[in-house]
Amino acid sequence: MESLKKAVETWDIKLAETAAKQALDAGIAPGDAVENGLGKGMETISNLFDEAKIFLPQVLAASAAMEKALSIFEPVMTKGATASRGTVVIATVLGDIHEIGKNVVAAMLKGAGYNVVDLGRDVPPEKFIEAAQENNADVVGASALMTTTVVVQKDIVDLLKEAKHPAKTIFGGAPASAEWVESIGGDQYCPSGAEAVEMVNNLVKG
Ligand code: B12
Missing domain, CATH: 1.10.1240.10 (Methionine synthase domain)
Structure with missing residues (x-):
C-alpha cells in the first residue's frame, strides 16, 4: 500500500x-x-x-x-461483472480533462455489476442526455474538477428534466458538494469512489 x-x-x-x-x-x-x-x-x-x-x-x-x-x-x-444491476452513463463534463476520479468510479461500478457507458472527458451536457436515452440509463454521473466546469452539472440536470428522462443523477469532483448538488436539483453528491457503489445502488432502488 x-x-x-x-x-x-x-x-x-x-x-x-x-x-x-x-x-x-x-x-x-x-x-x-x-x-x-x-x-x-x-x-x-x-x-x-x-x-x-x-x-x-x-x-x-x-x-x-x-x-x-x-x-x-x-x-x-x-472481472466477472454480470452487468445486470442497471446502466450508468458517466463522463467528465465539458471543458474539463480531469478523468482519473471518473475512471476509478467507472471501474468500481463495473466491478459491482453495472453496465457502465463511459463517454470519456470534456463531454458536452447534450451528449450525457443522448447517451441516457440511447442506453435507457438508470443513473447519469458527471465529474467536474474545476470551479469553472462544475456549472455544467446543472446543465445536465436541466436537460434531463427537459427531456423528461427519469435517470437519477450523481455528481462528484473537488468543487462539488452536497449543498451544490441540492441547489441544482441533482439527486446525489458523491465524495469518493469508495461510496459510489452504495450510493448508486440506493439511487437505482429509488
Ligand atoms: C491530477 C490533476 C491534473 C492532471 C489530470 C490528469 C488526468 N488524466 O485526469 C492534469 C495535470 C492534466 C491537470 C490539468 C489541469 N488542472 Co488539475 N488537478 C489535478 C489534481 C492534482 C488531482 C485530481 C485527481 O486526479 N485526483 C485523484 C482522483 C482519484 O480524485 P478525484 O478526481 O477527486 O475523484 C474522486 C472523488 O472526487 C469522486 N468523484 C469524482 N468525480 C466523480 C463523479 C461521480 C459520478 C462520482 C460518483 C464520484 C466522483 O470519486 C473519485 C474517486 O475517489 C487536482 C487537485 C484536486 N484537489 O483535485 C488538480 C486541479 C483539479 N487542477 C486544477 C487546474 C487549475 C488544472 C488546469 C487548468 C491547469 C492548467 N493551468 O492547465 C488543467 C486543466 C485543463 C482542463 N481544461 O481540464 C485545479 C482546479 C482549480 C479550480 N479552482 O477549479 C486543481 C483543484 C488544483 C489546484 N488546487 O489548483 N490536473
Whole structure:
C-alpha cells in the first residue's frame, strides 16, 4: 500500500506497475489499493501543487503513474461483472480533462455489476442526455474538477428534466458538494469512489 502511495508521490511509473502487481499478489482488494494507496499519493500531490512546491509537469507525471497502476487494477475490478444491476452513463463534463476520479468510479461500478457507458472527458451536457436515452440509463454521473466546469452539472440536470428522462443523477469532483448538488436539483453528491457503489445502488432502488 505504501509503495503504491510512493509511486504516485514520486511519479515512478515502474514502481507503480510493480507495486500494483505486488498488491494483487498479496490479495489486497483493488478498490482498497486505489483509495488507500494511489489515492493517498494523489492527495499528497494535490497538496504539494497547492503549496506551489511542484508544478503541472510533476502532476502530469504523477497522473501517469496512477493511470499505469489503474490499468493493472481495472481488469481485476471488472472481472466477472454480470452487468445486470442497471446502466450508468458517466463522463467528465465539458471543458474539463480531469478523468482519473471518473475512471476509478467507472471501474468500481463495473466491478459491482453495472453496465457502465463511459463517454470519456470534456463531454458536452447534450451528449450525457443522448447517451441516457440511447442506453435507457438508470443513473447519469458527471465529474467536474474545476470551479469553472462544475456549472455544467446543472446543465445536465436541466436537460434531463427537459427531456423528461427519469435517470437519477450523481455528481462528484473537488468543487462539488452536497449543498451544490441540492441547489441544482441533482439527486446525489458523491465524495469518493469508495461510496459510489452504495450510493448508486440506493439511487437505482429509488
Ligand atoms: C491530477 C490533476 C491534473 C492532471 C489530470 C490528469 C488526468 N488524466 O485526469 C492534469 C495535470 C492534466 C491537470 C490539468 C489541469 N488542472 Co488539475 N488537478 C489535478 C489534481 C492534482 C488531482 C485530481 C485527481 O486526479 N485526483 C485523484 C482522483 C482519484 O480524485 P478525484 O478526481 O477527486 O475523484 C474522486 C472523488 O472526487 C469522486 N468523484 C469524482 N468525480 C466523480 C463523479 C461521480 C459520478 C462520482 C460518483 C464520484 C466522483 O470519486 C473519485 C474517486 O475517489 C487536482 C487537485 C484536486 N484537489 O483535485 C488538480 C486541479 C483539479 N487542477 C486544477 C487546474 C487549475 C488544472 C488546469 C487548468 C491547469 C492548467 N493551468 O492547465 C488543467 C486543466 C485543463 C482542463 N481544461 O481540464 C485545479 C482546479 C482549480 C479550480 N479552482 O477549479 C486543481 C483543484 C488544483 C489546484 N488546487 O489548483 N490536473
